[in-house]
Amino acid sequence: MIQIVCLIVLFSLAILTPLVARQVRSDRQGMFLSLVLMALFGAFLLQLPAVTSGTAEQFSAGWMPQIGLSFSFMLDGLSLLFALVITGVGAAVMLYAGYYFDKPEESTRFFALIMAFTGSMLALVMAGNLITLFIAWEGTSILSFLLIGFKGKDQEARRSASQALMITGGGGLALLAGLLLLGSAAGSYELADIAASGEALQMHPWIGAILILIFIGCFTKSAQFPFHFWLPNAMSAPSPASAFLHSATMVKAGVYLLARLQPTLGDLPLWTTALPVFGLVTLGFGALVALRQTDLKGMLAYSTISQLGALVALIGLPESHGIKAAMVGILAHALYKGTLFLVVGAVDHAAETRDIRILGGLRRTLPGFAWVTLIAGLSMAGMPPLFGFVSKELMIEAVIQQPIALAVMGVSAALTVTLALRLYLEVFILPPRETALPAHEAHHLPRGMVIGPGVLAAASIVAGIGIAPLITPLVEPAVGTDTRLYLFPPEGINQAFLMSMLALAVGAGVFAIRRVWLAWRLPTLITGPQVYRAAVSGVESFGDLLLRSQNGKIRNYLMVILLSVLILIALPILILDRGLPIPPILLTTAADVLKAVLLILSLLATAASILLDRHLLAALALGAAGYAIGGIFLLEPAPDVALVQFLVETLATVLIIVILARTSTEERKRAISTLWGGVSRRGVWRDAALSAAIGAAVTTFALAAVSSRQGRTTIADWHLANALPQVGVNDVVAGIITDFRGTDTVIEISVFGIAALGVLTLLARPVPGRTRILIRRRRRRSDTQLKDALQEDAETPELLLYRSRFTNPVTQLAASIILPIAVLIALGHILYAGAAPGDGFTAGVIIGLGIALWFVVYGYEDTKRRLPWLHPTPLIGFGLTLALVNALLPVLFGRAFLAFTPVNGIDIAEIKIASTTLFEIAICLAVFGGISTIMEAISHPRECEPL
Amino acid sequence: MTDTLLLGPIFIPLLGAAVGILLSREKTIQHAIGFAAGVLAWLCSIGVLAATLNGDLLTYRLGGWTPPYGIVLVGDLLSALFAVMATTVIAAGLLYALGCRDQSVSYPAFMPLFLCMGAGLNGALYTGDIFTLFVFIELMVIASVILVAISDNRLGLEAAIKYLFISAMGTLFLLIGIASLYATFGTLNMADIGRLLATGERPLLAQSAAVMLMCAFLLKSAVFPFHFWQPDFHTTAPTPVHAVLSSVVVKVGVYGLIRMMTLMFTAEAPLIQDLLVILGVIGICFGSLGALRTYDAKRLLAYSTFGQIGFILVGIGWGTAAALAGALVYAVNHAFIKSSLLMITGTVSSRKHNKSAKIADIGGLGKGMVLASGLYFLGGLSLAGVPPLNGFVSKVALVQGGIGTDEWVVFGLVVGAGMITLLYMTRTWQLIFQQPPADSLKTKPHGDSPLAPTLLIGLCIALGFFASPLLDVAARTVAQLGDPQVYIRAVLGG
Amino acid sequence: MPISEVVGLVFVGIGVFFSLVGVVGIIRLPDVYSRIHASGKVSTLGIIGLLVGAAFLLPDVTLKAFVLALLLVITSPVASHAIAAAAHRQGIAPVQAVRDDLSGKRTAIPPNM
Amino acid sequence: MSEIANVFLQIALIVLIALLFPCVYRVLIGPSPADRLQALETITTLLIGIIIVLAILQRSAFVIDVGMALAAFAFIATLAIARYLAEGRVF
Amino acid sequence: MNTLFALATGAMFAMGVFQLLRRDLIKAAMGFYILFTAINLLFLAVGAYDGVVPAYVNSDNTLDGQPSDPLVQALILTAIVISFGSYALLLGLIAVSSRRFRTVDSDEVDQLKG
Amino acid sequence: MRLSTFVFAVPMAVLWMGLTSRTTLESFGVGYLLSAAILLARPPRLRLNVARLPGQLWALFVYALILFRDIVLSGIDVARRVLSPDMRLKLGIITVPTGDTRKSPFVAALSADVITLTPGELVVEIEGDDTLYVHCLDAEASARTADQVQARRLALLLRIMGRETDE
Ligand code: NA
Numbered sequence A: 001m002i003q004i005v006c007l008i009v010l011f012s013l014a015i016l017t018p019l020v021a022r023q024v025r026s027d028r029q030g031m032f033l034s035l036v037l038m039a040l041f042g043a044f045l046l047q048l049p050a051v052t053s054g055t056a057e058q059f060s061a062g063w064m065p066q067i068g069l070s071f072s073f074m075l076d077g078l079s080l081l082f083a084l085v086i087t088g089v090g091a092a093v094m095l096y097a098g099y100y101f102d103k104p105e106e107s108t109r110f111f112a113l114i115m116a117f118t119g120s121m122l123a124l125v126m127a128g129n130l131i132t133l134f135i136a137w138e139g140t141s142i143l144s145f146l147l148i149g150f151k152g153k154d155q156e157a158r159r160s161a162s163q164a165l166m167i168t169g170g171g172g173l174a175l176l177a178g179l180l181l182l183g184s185a186a187g188s189y190e191l192a193d194i195a196a197s198g199e200a201l202q203m204h205p206w207i208g209a210i211l212i213l214i215f216i217g218c219f220t221k222s223a224q225f226p227f228h229f230w231l232p233n234a235m236s237a238p239s240p241a242s243a244f245l246h247s248a249t250m251v252k253a254g255v256y257l258l259a260r261l262q263p264t265l266g267d268l269p270l271w272t273t274a275l276p277v278f279g280l281v282t283l284g285f286g287a288l289v290a291l292r293q294t295d296l297k298g299m300l301a302y303s304t305i306s307q308l309g310a311l312v313a314l315i316g317l318p319e320s321h322g323i324k325a326a327m328v329g330i331l332a333h334a335l336y337k338g339t340l341f342l343v344v345g346a347v348d349h350a351a352e353t354r355d356i357r358i359l360g361g362l363r364r365t366l367p368g369f370a371w372v373t374l375i376a377g378l379s380m381a382g383m384p385p386l387f388g389f390v391s392k393e394l395m396i397e398a399v400i401q402q403p404i405a406l407a408v409m410g411v412s413a414a415l416t417v418t419l420a421l422r423l424y425l426e427v428f429i430l431p432p433r434e435t436a437l438p439a440h441e442a443h444h445l446p447r448g449m450v451i452g453p454g455v456l457a458a459a460s461i462v463a464g465i466g467i468a469p470l471i472t473p474l475v476e477p478a479v480g481t482d483t484r485l486y487l488f489p490p491e492g493i494n495q496a497f498l499m500s501m502l503a504l505a506v507g508a509g510v511f512a513i514r515r516v517w518l519a520w521r522l523p524t525l526i527t528g529p530q531v532y533r534a535a536v537s538g539v540e541s542f543g544d545l546l547l548r549s550q551n552g553k554i555r556n557y558l559m560v561i562l563l564s565v566l567i568l569i570a571l572p573i574l575i576l577d578r579g580l581p582i583p584p585i586l587l588t589t590a591a592d593v594l595k596a597v598l599l600i601l602s603l604l605a606t607a608a609s610i611l612l613d614r615h616l617l618a619a620l621a622l623g624a625a626g627y628a629i630g631g632i633f634l635l636e637p638a639p640d641v642a643l644v645q646f647l648v649e650t651l652a653t654v655l656i657i658v659i660l661a662r663t664s665t666e667e668r669k670r671a672i673s674t675l676w677g678g679v680s681r682r683g684v685w686r687d688a689a690l691s692a693a694i695g696a697a698v699t700t701f702a703l704a705a706v707s708s709r710q711g712r713t714t715i716a717d718w719h720l721a722n723a724l725p726q727v728g729v730n731d732v733v734a735g736i737i738t739d740f741r742g743t744d745t746v747i748e749i750s751v752f753g754i755a756a757l758g759v760l761t762l763l764a765r766p767v768p769g770r771t772r773i774l775i776r777r778r779r780r781r782s783d784t785q786l787k788d789a790l791q792e793d794a795e796t797p798e799l800l801l802y803r804s805r806f807t808n809p810v811t812q813l814a815a816s817i818i819l820p821i822a823v824l825i826a827l828g829h830i831l832y833a834g835a836a837p838g839d840g841f842t843a844g845v846i847i848g849l850g851i852a853l854w855f856v857v858y859g860y861e862d863t864k865r866r867l868p869w870l871h872p873t874p875l876i877g878f879g880l881t882l883a884l885v886n887a888l889l890p891v892l893f894g895r896a897f898l899a900f901t902p903v904n905g906i907d908i909a910e911i912k913i914a915s916t917t918l919f920e921i922a923i924c925l926a927v928f929g930g931i932s933t934i935m936e937a938i939s940h941p942r943e944c945e946p947l
Numbered sequence B: 001m002t003d004t005l006l007l008g009p010i011f012i013p014l015l016g017a018a019v020g021i022l023l024s025r026e027k028t029i030q031h032a033i034g035f036a037a038g039v040l041a042w043l044c045s046i047g048v049l050a051a052t053l054n055g056d057l058l059t060y061r062l063g064g065w066t067p068p069y070g071i072v073l074v075g076d077l078l079s080a081l082f083a084v085m086a087t088t089v090i091a092a093g094l095l096y097a098l099g100c101r102d103q104s105v106s107y108p109a110f111m112p113l114f115l116c117m118g119a120g121l122n123g124a125l126y127t128g129d130i131f132t133l134f135v136f137i138e139l140m141v142i143a144s145v146i147l148v149a150i151s152d153n154r155l156g157l158e159a160a161i162k163y164l165f166i167s168a169m170g171t172l173f174l175l176i177g178i179a180s181l182y183a184t185f186g187t188l189n190m191a192d193i194g195r196l197l198a199t200g201e202r203p204l205l206a207q208s209a210a211v212m213l214m215c216a217f218l219l220k221s222a223v224f225p226f227h228f229w230q231p232d233f234h235t236t237a238p239t240p241v242h243a244v245l246s247s248v249v250v251k252v253g254v255y256g257l258i259r260m261m262t263l264m265f266t267a268e269a270p271l272i273q274d275l276l277v278i279l280g281v282i283g284i285c286f287g288s289l290g291a292l293r294t295y296d297a298k299r300l301l302a303y304s305t306f307g308q309i310g311f312i313l314v315g316i317g318w319g320t321a322a323a324l325a326g327a328l329v330y331a332v333n334h335a336f337i338k339s340s341l342l343m344i345t346g347t348v349s350s351r352k353h354n355k356s357a358k359i360a361d362i363g364g365l366g367k368g369m370v371l372a373s374g375l376y377f378l379g380g381l382s383l384a385g386v387p388p389l390n391g392f393v394s395k396v397a398l399v400q401g402g403i404g405t406d407e408w409v410v411f412g413l414v415v416g417a418g419m420i421t422l423l424y425m426t427r428t429w430q431l432i433f434q435q436p437p438a439d440s441l442k443t444k445p446h447g448d449s450p451l452a453p454t455l456l457i458g459l460c461i462a463l464g465f466f467a468s469p470l471l472d473v474a475a476r477t478v479a480q481l482g483d484p485q486v487y488i489r490a491v492l493g494g
Numbered sequence C: 001m002p003i004s005e006v007v008g009l010v011f012v013g014i015g016v017f018f019s020l021v022g023v024v025g026i027i028r029l030p031d032v033y034s035r036i037h038a039s040g041k042v043s044t045l046g047i048i049g050l051l052v053g054a055a056f057l058l059p060d061v062t063l064k065a066f067v068l069a070l071l072l073v074i075t076s077p078v079a080s081h082a083i084a085a086a087a088h089r090q091g092i093a094p095v096q097a098v099r100d101d102l103s104g105k106r107t108a109i110p111p112n113m
Numbered sequence D: 001m002s003e004i005a006n007v008f009l010q011i012a013l014i015v016l017i018a019l020l021f022p023c024v025y026r027v028l029i030g031p032s033p034a035d036r037l038q039a040l041e042t043i044t045t046l047l048i049g050i051i052i053v054l055a056i057l058q059r060s061a062f063v064i065d066v067g068m069a070l071a072a073f074a075f076i077a078t079l080a081i082a083r084y085l086a087e088g089r090v091f
Numbered sequence E: 001m002n003t004l005f006a007l008a009t010g011a012m013f014a015m016g017v018f019q020l021l022r023r024d025l026i027k028a029a030m031g032f033y034i035l036f037t038a039i040n041l042l043f044l045a046v047g048a049y050d051g052v053v054p055a056y057v058n059s060d061n062t063l064d065g066q067p068s069d070p071l072v073q074a075l076i077l078t079a080i081v082i083s084f085g086s087y088a089l090l091l092g093l094i095a096v097s098s099r100r101f102r103t104v105d106s107d108e109v110d111q112l113k114g
Numbered sequence F: 001m002r003l004s005t006f007v008f009a010v011p012m013a014v015l016w017m018g019l020t021s022r023t024t025l026e027s028f029g030v031g032y033l034l035s036a037a038i039l040l041a042r043p044p045r046l047r048l049n050v051a052r053l054p055g056q057l058w059a060l061f062v063y064a065l066i067l068f069r070d071i072v073l074s075g076i077d078v079a080r081r082v083l084s085p086d087m088r089l090k091l092g093i094i095t096v097p098t099g100d101t102r103k104s105p106f107v108a109a110l111s112a113d114v115i116t117l118t119p120g121e122l123v124v125e126i127e128g129d130d131t132l133y134v135h136c137l138d139a140e141a142s143a144r145t146a147d148q149v150q151a152r153r154l155a156l157l158l159r160i161m162g163r164e165t166d167e
């Protein structure tokens, strides 16, 4: 239960802090939160007996069983050890942080993040489910990202944050894969089950991959070479965060997970080779690099890396030799390194620099911190009787049988001593080394700031001296075996003790000659950040390369698409070609001849529309092709389709002519000049080849389709049989359109209606303040001449330009005769839709054409004036609404959508009134409205579009 | 009676659109009706899902005609799930539109077009007739083309032209496919086609129909090499439209692919799946890298969609029940994440006078927009699959489906691609919300309302913590899809 | 063969004949204006001939044929006039003209295609 | 309808079809746009004629309905084109 | 006859595709239109029967001969309406494009890239 | 409501019967009602007088016959020209004033339509609602008879319209 309580407390604090604490002074915030963490520390400590006896409460609740995720937490020795470190160090850091931040809004943000982090970190170490663990793991990465980028204004901080997230997040992905594979291999994602299935797991074929993936995750998180470089850069974070996350807790998450899995998988050869190798390399590398840093935080970061390497190496030692040392090392390191980070933060605050070359003699301004540093430094150096000494002893003892490991460990220990000396002496005691650099006058810091580090430093002493009674009970349950910790070897002076004494001496010696090695110019090796940046920029240039394909040329896009389809479609044709029957072309009747002629005519006209290099002529050719196709429909015989085709073709021709008139001749000339000249000859051939191939494929389909006609049964048989009995129409096509597949029609007129609306909105959208009468400058060529010619019957200057000589008695008479006839014809189509060609759609097109004629004859202004009742857009809306209401009304009465409802009892002139009549009227109105809308839009004289 | 619910998500928005056109002068009423229609459609779709949860299918015979002679709407778990996803985002988009200050949103045509787009989408999901599918898709396409063309972004026009051309290719493929199916089986009802395909041999036309339908659906989902239109078209759309396009409209193709592979072309499915894995992987790479390198925050999200669709395709392509379920979960979660991210980006860029979301222009634009910053961050993390957000759940579900497929390279890529997502999302977040604004940056005091993205992010969080129901629905959906006879029996009876 | 059929066929023949004449004119006549005359003949006499024939051969369409003829009579001259006017406004002069009353009123608008 | 009538009508149909080709020739050679337009107008008219003969042959009144639409409305396109030719604009 | 029909359908498709790939947007729009016409021809080809009479049933629910397939006719009608709507919209878009970008050459309408 | 509405509805009703292929009285009735409704919505501009109506109808009938005769005759004439080797063309554009003192556009339009309908003559341009420019295949012959023919035509047209010549 404690697990849940502490998670709830911490996450609530994370949410509440920024909400309620804005007015509270930051040191008070820190103090409060520190008390909370201390309370949690106490609570965890109280769990110790239960944990030791193995009766600690586990918490488990279902969460997402489908993906194996359960909300389960446990508390064993290992978890408890980490939990104590987290809450304990956390309490000290909170206390310190309260003084570190000047502005309450900064501190509330910080505290919110840090509380969330603490919660995540605790969840991580207490998680009883692999996925839960991973969730917490990622949580810590994200919060670390936010903390590193805490000073977001600073570009360096942002970059470091991003880099850290990439490395740990990327490792996290590997870890996720590893954990999922692990869970999948074990058949359960519960840690307890995994622990129980160790044998089976070690035999599993995926285990190598699983280990490698998990290692990548842990190495990135725990800053192992070669993934270490994010950690030094992470020092952009505020110092309390560095102390807490990047030294005491988060970077130990990898170590934690390794330690967690060590009992289960620690016997594998991969485990016992990879971990020591990477760990030792990291250990030595970190210790070496740390020495030559100039930034205090950099020194500490590399030192941390080095220590993390040691921990990883220890966990990788065979037969659990190093576990005890690792556990103690975690504790000791958390205490002294946390202290040192806090000190560095204070130094930074006071001296406004972290450059060790400039710093010096700070003992006078920061005496408390000097003492604290001395203690923590000595602990780090492994000076008895401090905690660090015990830790170092154990480490050396663990590797005492392995010469290489021992050597690395020894050298690193010595170098760590040097580092400790540098930290203390060069910052607090000795004068600045390079006085040439501008020195900062250090100022005093609030007194309370030293409490936090002071407590931690004191803990190093207390833990060292009281090691047996205090630390043993903590470590024992974590290690799982009988553990005896001692300050001095009871057997007397042993090898390990000698080694650590030697390290102290050598370290001091190295410090003494520091002027020598600091002056060395070492060859610059390829650094991690460089590799990282190179990798990122490599990925980026690959991305740029890919994006070049998005070159903005629609023709290229279309070509790629068509080519791809061709390749895909070629497969079944080639594989399945069982020899299509190709019947000979026989023309037996005049109708056949006619069909053949019309087919050829349509092809010729289409070809002409391609070859002609005048838009108008191409449009005419296209219209001719369309009419020919209409003829083909007629011969099918499909009179309904033919009718629609003829009408639509007429309208389409009007439309394209208008569009030609509305685009400037120069632009069109320029565009059409590219017809043959604008692309290379090869390009033309390429297009032709592609087109031919597609044509061939379609021909194959069509042949297959027509040759399969014999003996087919289709649902059309049912339509033929049922049109008259069920919906009372002779025209089966009409029956299908309005009833059997009436919904298609509802949607289709919606498409048409909104397309019209779109044209209107596009061409005539009102832009406030920009409405002006268009003076058609693009037609300047003829305007003056027209103006002269029209002078005599000019009414207003605007109208003058629109009044065309085309608006003459002949055309006017035609317009006024055709419109009522069109309406009459349309009514005929509607009322006899079920008995003859024509339906609501053709009716709409016909009235629309009648209106189009008016626009052609009179132009926009005059038409609007002469047909004041014409409001096209609401007509669309009305038509669609009517259609839908007609369709939905039966639903309200418990019948089907668009149910056929005949109106009986009316029998005049064979007109059949039914729900479909209303539907046809609706279709007609929508289509008529749509066409009129398009006409109105394209004849609109206003140039409203902001260019 | 519950069958009638199927009408709601299609015809309520359509009626709203019709009335909206009728009342185009009354903007307030029009918008109110539009939003109400969106909410009603949403409720209906939830009703459909609730009614199908127990494994029953809803079928509605339009006009009362017996299938396969008439058109039938079918609500199975797959369509119900996708429809809930769609209507949710559409309702959110409508909500965003109400608080949007774009010029284009104020046009009388906007609301009807938006509703038509939604109606077309829902119709495409529910219809059990392949030709009606085409008609609904066209409704959706035409509406979206216009919406993009009238966008405040003047390049919307260019994108609309390009899309209209490319979409015409998709329409052609679809129509050729439909024609081939009709030529072979003499029917248009998908269940009927499935029934006949399950019994008979496969002539050339049936095979090519499979290819053509697949191409059409791949194009609708902007899968490589049919993707060219997508970044242009999505990016230049008005924000609420972009949110719907990039999150749910692209899923129509995914839906179609799943439908055709599980209901009709079950024998061809393995071949198609292999192809989908390849295309999906290319999409993942292309989309992720494109997002990393493109020059516009909205375009980045469009490329990201390209990549995310790749993940879904890989899931479908892996073909295992778990992978397919993972793909479904991925699809749904991505819809909510992506739409919210787009809306937040829109909210931020609406503060600029030219509403540009160019990366060069928006550095520090979000300074002081705490809510937007938080939402964007959460959305970005979710997109990258960071727990405990819903994106994580989809990633885990998908990756678990990939375990044991022996496609380790793909598996690794799927896992690894999350890193690039993380990179571009955090980079952009830092850029917009952390970087100090340039001195020349002038912002408007008011932008679009962040209410809709807030709700959507809330949904993302909720779906992260309480994903069980979704996972459960996905698993049941996959189980249902496993036996096409269930669908066929429900539609054709017997 | 009933007499109505014979009469019908004769009219069909007349219709086809005038259509032929019109098309020959379209090929032979020297300028656009004169060709429009020929075109007009196809529409008026040719189609009317066919329609009368249809009325005899297919008695139920008699009225329909009449209506079609009427529509053609209304629209055909309008189209012919419009084309002629367009030619005139494009500055096309009649060839071989023995007289041209419009010669001074012709403004040369280059074809705008 | 007798066989002779049938043959006669078929011949009439073929003649009308053949007449389309000179018109196409005129469409292609022009020379002026008005020429082409006028030739197209003739093609439309011929199509109406063909439709009428077809109606007689197929004994189908429906076919004439289609011809009616052509007769009544095809000239609108002609008018639009003519106006465009004459004035460089339609509206 | 059917063979000729199939060939014509394919040829129409080929020409439509070729036209679609032109730089001139108006020409490309014509290609768009041709393609949809070609699709209608294809639908005609997939019709179930070689019809000799229109699909009209008499008042006693009989047919005068083999009717043409009414279903494909209905499908074609729907396709015509939709494709005409799209075509009108496309032309409108091109007209606005000419106004906004001062060009109807698709290679010059290429500001969206990358 | 004008008389013309109900009069014009009659030919439209006949049109309707033709359109719908139903030559019953019922059909005429439906057509008449629909046509009347259409014309009520958009009344014709022409004003009719009950007293003059029979005369107008008679004039219309007479003119229709005359027109038909003219069309056939000149049709044969043109056919002869076109088929003859040298075509005997005397092309030209002549001016034909409508002669209507009121410059009624209606008269101009009807005259132009009728002229164009007649083979061999084609109205190219209309100026000021009262001057027609007619292209003729035989310009000389047409020019000779044009004024006389137009005068007869005008008289009939005015009678059809119910207007006296001197008005
Ligand atoms: Na009909």
Ligand code: NA
Residues within 6 Å of the ligand: C037, C040, F115, F116, F117, F118, F119, F120, F121, F122
């Ligand atoms: Na004439």
